[in-house]
Amino acid sequence: xxxxxxxxxxxxxxxxxxxxxxxxxxxxxxxxxxxxxxxxxxxxxxxxxxxxxxxxxxxxxxxxxxxxxxxxxxxxxxxxxxxxxxxxxxxxxxxxxxxxxxxxxxxxxxxxxxxxxxxxxxxxxxxxxxxxxxxxxxxxxxxxxxxxxxxxxxxxxxxxxxxxxxxxxxxxxxxxxxxxxxxxxxxxxxxxxxxxxxxxxxxxxxxxxxxxxxxxxxxxxxxxxxxxxxxxxxxxxxxxxxxxxxxxxxxxxxxxxxxxxxxxx
Amino acid sequence: xxxxxxxxxxxxxxxxxxxxxxxxxxxxxxxxxxxxxxxxxxxxxxxxxxxxxxxxxxxxxxxxxxxxxxxxxxxxxxxxxxxxxxxxxxxxxxxxxxxxxxxxxxxxxxxxxxxxxxxxxxxxxxxxxxxxxxxxxxxxxxxxxxxxxxxxxxxxxxxxxxxxxxxxxxxxxxxxxxxxxxxxxxxxxxxxxxxxxxxxxxxxxxxxxxxxxxxxxxxxxxxxxxxxxxxxxxxxxxxxxxxxxxxxxxxxxxxxxxxxxxxxxxxxxxxxxxxxxxxxxxxxxxxxxxxxxxxxxxxxxxxxxxxxxxxxxxxxxxxxxxxxxxxxxxxxxxxxxxxxxxxxxxxxxxxxxxxxxxxxxxxxxxxxxxxxxxxxxxxxxxxxxxxxxxxxxxxxxxx
Numbered sequence: 001x002x003x004x005x006x007x008x009x010x011x012x013x014x015x016x017x018x019x020x021x022x023x024x025x026x027x028x029x030x031x032x033x034x035x036x037x038x039x040x041x042x043x044x045x046x047x048x049x050x051x052x053x054x055x056x057x058x059x060x061x062x063x064x065x066x067x068x069x070x071x072x073x074x075x076x077x078x079x080x081x082x083x084x085x086x087x088x089x090x091x092x093x094x095x096x097x098x099x100x101x102x103x104x105x106x107x108x109x110x111x112x113x114x115x116x117x118x119x120x121x122x123x124x125x126x127x128x129x130x131x132x133x134x135x136x137x138x139x140x141x142x143x144x145x146x147x148x149x150x151x152x153x154x155x156x157x158x159x160x161x162x163x164x165x166x167x168x169x170x171x172x173x174x175x176x177x178x179x180x181x182x183x184x185x186x187x188x189x190x191x192x193x194x195x196x197x198x199x200x201x202x203x204x205x206x207x208x209x210x211x212x213x214x215x216x217x218x219x220x221x222x223x224x225x226x227x228x229x230x231x232x233x234x235x236x237x238x239x240x241x242x243x244x245x246x247x248x249x250x251x252x253x254x255x256x257x258x259x260x261x262x263x264x265x
Numbered sequence: 266x267x268x269x270x271x272x273x274x275x276x277x278x279x280x281x282x283x284x285x286x287x288x289x290x291x292x293x294x295x296x297x298x299x300x301x302x303x304x305x306x307x308x309x310x311x312x313x314x315x316x317x318x319x320x321x322x323x324x325x326x327x328x329x330x331x332x333x334x335x336x337x338x339x340x341x342x343x344x345x346x347x348x349x350x351x352x353x354x355x356x357x358x359x360x361x362x363x364x365x366x367x368x369x370x371x372x373x374x375x376x377x378x379x380x381x382x383x384x385x386x387x388x389x390x391x392x393x394x395x396x397x398x399x400x401x402x403x404x405x406x407x408x409x410x411x412x413x414x415x416x417x418x419x420x421x422x423x424x425x426x427x428x429x430x431x432x433x434x435x436x437x438x439x440x441x442x443x444x445x446x447x448x449x450x451x452x453x454x455x456x457x458x459x460x461x462x463x464x465x466x467x468x469x470x471x472x473x474x475x476x477x478x479x480x481x482x483x484x485x486x487x488x489x490x491x492x493x494x495x496x497x498x499x500x501x502x503x504x505x506x507x508x509x510x511x512x513x514x515x516x517x518x519x520x521x522x523x524x525x526x527x528x529x530x531x532x533x534x535x536x537x538x539x540x541x542x543x544x545x546x547x548x549x550x551x552x553x554x555x556x557x558x559x560x561x562x563x564x565x566x567x568x569x570x571x572x573x574x575x576x577x578x579x580x581x582x583x584x585x586x587x588x589x590x591x592x593x594x595x596x597x598x599x600x601x602x603x604x605x606x607x608x609x610x611x612x613x614x615x616x617x618x619x620x621x622x623x624x625x626x627x628x629x630x631x632x633x634x635x636x637x638x639x640x641x642x643x644x645x646x647x648x649x650x651x652x653x654x655x656x657x658x659x660x661x662x663x664x
Contacts, residue, residue: 055563056436056549058443059286065430077561103284104547108562130284130548134274155288157450162290180288181448 003096003124004149004172007046008207008228017263018173018229019044019220020209021236021256022100024051024067025084026076028240028248034087035249036240041095043253044260047173047209049127049231052081052101059129061184063234066241078105078114086121098125098151098172106139115142125149125172133162133169140169153177156196160203167203173229174204177212184234188213190222197226217262224263232259268514270585275464275552278588280581283463284548289443292450293551297465299370304472309365316361317476320394321351323358324480327488327642333612333629340635342628343493344645345481347505348617352387354647355477355505360387360456362473364395367454374398374453378442380407380435380501381573381620382414383647384458389423391456399423402441406433407572414651432566435501435576439550459502460580463551467581474508481642482512489640495520498644499624500594501537501574503583505646511582514591523583524627526569527596537567537575540587540594547578554578555587570599570655571619573647597623597630603659605629606649618647619655 001009011018021040025033037048053071057064078101085097099118106114106128118126126148131139136150143150149172154163157180166174178193179185193210200208210223211231224230236252243251270277275297283293303309317323326349330342347355360377367375375397379385385401392399401418405427408415418425431437446455460470478496485492496513498506500523513519525538536542539555547556549564557565557577569575586592597605602619605626609617617625621644628641635641649656657664 055431056440058440058550059288059447061444062430069430072563077563079561102548104549104556104558104564105562107547108545108558108560129286130551132283132285132287132290135282135284135553153287155286155290157288157291159291177288180450182444185448 002147002149002172003094004047007096008173011046017224018046018207018209019256019260019263020047020049020229020231021045022049022051022231022233023236023240024053024064024071025081026053026071026074027067027237028070029245030074030076030080030084032245032248033084036252037088038091039249039253040256041092043256045095045256047096047098047229049098049100050081050085052078052099052105054102054105057102059182061182061234063184063237063241067237078109082117082121082123085123089122096124097122098127099123100127101129103128103131111139111142115146115148118148119146123148125151127151127153127175129153133165151175154200156180156192160199163200163203170204170206173207173209175231176200176208176210176227178210178223179213181212183212185213186215188219193223193226217258220259221262221265230263270582271464271468275468277467277581277585279546280554280584281464281467281552283551284553285463285551286447288447289450292446293463300366300465300469303366303369312365313362317358321357321361322349323476324484325349327481327484330613333608334632336612337629337632339637340632340639340641341637342632343640343642345477345509345642347477347644347646348615348621348648352383352390353650354383354387354618355474355508356384356387356458357390358476358508359458359470359473359504360384360391363454363456364391364397367397367456368395370454372452372454374449375456376400376402376442376445376453377456377458378402378435378438379458380438380575381571381618382407382411382418382651383573385423385425386414386417388456389418389421392423393421400445401425402428402438402445404428404432404434404438407435410655411572411651412654435572436564443550459504460507460582461502461550461552461554461578467552470504471507471511471582474504475511477505477508477644478510478512481509485642492516492519493640493642495522496642497522497524497624497628499524499574499620499646500579500583501526501576501620503580505644507580507582509644510586510592521586521592522627523592523594524623525594525596526571526574526623527598528568530598531596535568536596537569537577538596539577539579540583541596549578552581554581555584570602571623573618573620574623595627597626601626606656616649617645618649619652621646
């Protein structure tokens with residue numbers, strides 16, 4: 001069983017929901033990414049989403065855009081992100097790590113080389129925001145050959161036929177984007193999520209994580225009730241932005257702990 | 266085999282496609298279905314043709330630049346006068362087409378990205394014409410170099426939003442427009458300005474711009490008794506070029522030449538010429554194309570004197586035409602484009618856009634080596650009024 005499947009299975013047995021924080025690799029500094037990852041796990045994260053910075057993050061709001069810009073300024077690249085995961089794995093062999101970003105850096109590296117390296121360093125899943133299933137045939141072949149889960153986004157606008165299609169291809173978990181908008185937007189509509197989920201569940205047997213727009217313990221708690229995992233990105237990246245290199249690990253840890261407590265209660 | 270692209274999924278060979286975030290997939294699918302539905306609808310076609318004739322002022326004439334040709338002493342240069350269109354460039358052809366579609370789809374809010382500002386002006390114009398709310402995203406750098414167009418858009422009732430992220434040019438304006446579309450997907454129609462982006466845009470924009478080449482194909486025989494030996498157009502995203510080129514693809518005796526922005530020269534790395542520079546294939550703004558990028562797949566900042574060509578990618582059909590060898594792509598540097606700009610002002614009394622000056626510069630480069638009975642048809646895609654500040658700055662003149 002893969003690390004992602006094991007994690008969700010264990011959570012299910014404990015009747016708990018997954019907490020899935022997102023950080024951009026290389027933000028605020030390359031040397032702080034692995035300490036931040038360990039800090040997130042210590043604070044209660046179940047799965048880590050590690051952002052691969054891209055020069056043109058079209059689906060991201062200002063907070064994650066700035067994180068990408070900082071990371072690129074720090075010299076972060078896809079190969080560098082993979083190396084960071086290798087370093088993380090020296091101490092943590094159980095927490096699933098999912099890379100999240102845009103397709104072009106992977107295209108430039110080559111999907112086969114990327115999938116192979118993912119397997120080597122211990123990446124468990126990959127989410128490419130701008131590669132829908134229709135354009136991902138080659139990508140899947142290579143990801144699957146190396147046991148890397150393709151993680152898909154579904155949106156409030158996704159029609160049922162596409163949900164079915166994604167259900168066939170997805171592995172690990174499915175990431176439901178809880179609002180029409182970019183990351184970090186503030187207009188979360190709980191009742192809309194509640195309405196959409198039965199349609200998703202009808203076809204998707206994998207765990208469903210919900211993200212985009214989860215800003216605090218209260219929204220995390222409310223969303224957790226509806227699904228299998230809560231993804232928190234911009235709020236954490238904002239905490240990183242507002243911290244110094246000295247206190248960033250502690251500050252982010254404190255925030256994630258609060259989210260953990262809220263979700264578990 | 267007959268040339269027929271894109272396929273049903275929007276692929277031009279390996280290029281094109283629909284590389285978009287999930288939230289927008291239903292929107293581009295709806296757009297595709299609605300476009301395919303109305304494309305051949307007689308009423309839609311009639312309305313489009315009516316607007317082109319009575320509002321845009323089509324057909325645009327073809328003009329023999331005789332003094333300039335004589336001066337060069339070789340091939341005859343003819344100009345397809347898209348600069349004479351209402352709003353001063355070819356962009357209005359596409360903006361009208363998409364606005365008519367938006368109207369039929371019941372969208373009351375339109376958004377656009379713009380580089381030089383011509384597409385922004387065209388979109389603001391049609392929004393005023395059809396009574397729609399209009400938001401134009403424009404790089405902060407471009408807002409500075411294209412101030413007159415910013416004022417025009419505001420006069421026309423549009424809101425111009427400066428984009429401060431990234432290189433603060435066209436690609437960043439695209440990113441921001443896409444972010445707006447994701448957020449307001451149900452109420453909003455994205456009037457995309459060039460023959461790139463996710464399917465159906467490359468096909469749809471091309472179809473609306475093909476009026477350029479379709480007219481030329483009729484006008485040239487009327488003027489000279491035959492088709493030209495070559496058609497030449499500047500290529501940023503490549504909408505004016507594909508509009509002229511596409512009707513000529515199945516006329517093998519007509520050479521097709523696309524002219525990219527060479528900036529400070531391909532060797533300098535400061536250019537906007539992915540085809541000429543043999544850039545790698547990549548994915549940006551919804552399609553797979555040749556893309557200026559570093560070895561890690563990050564998009565590199567481009568440079569061109571002309572804001573409208575200052576873009577790291579190029580439309581997917583141009584990528585295919587390059588690969589199958591039907592079109593040839595070359596680059597013209599900033600200084601060559603400026604020399605052509607001056608030449609057309611002095612010899613013909615026409616002030617061309619800096620974008621179009623690239624196409625003209627290439628014609629001026631090859632004409633002297635050709636016989637006097639050869640004919641080059643250059644798409645004069647826009648007029649240069651918007652470039653007064655840029656050109657004055659370069660000449661060290663304060664207006």
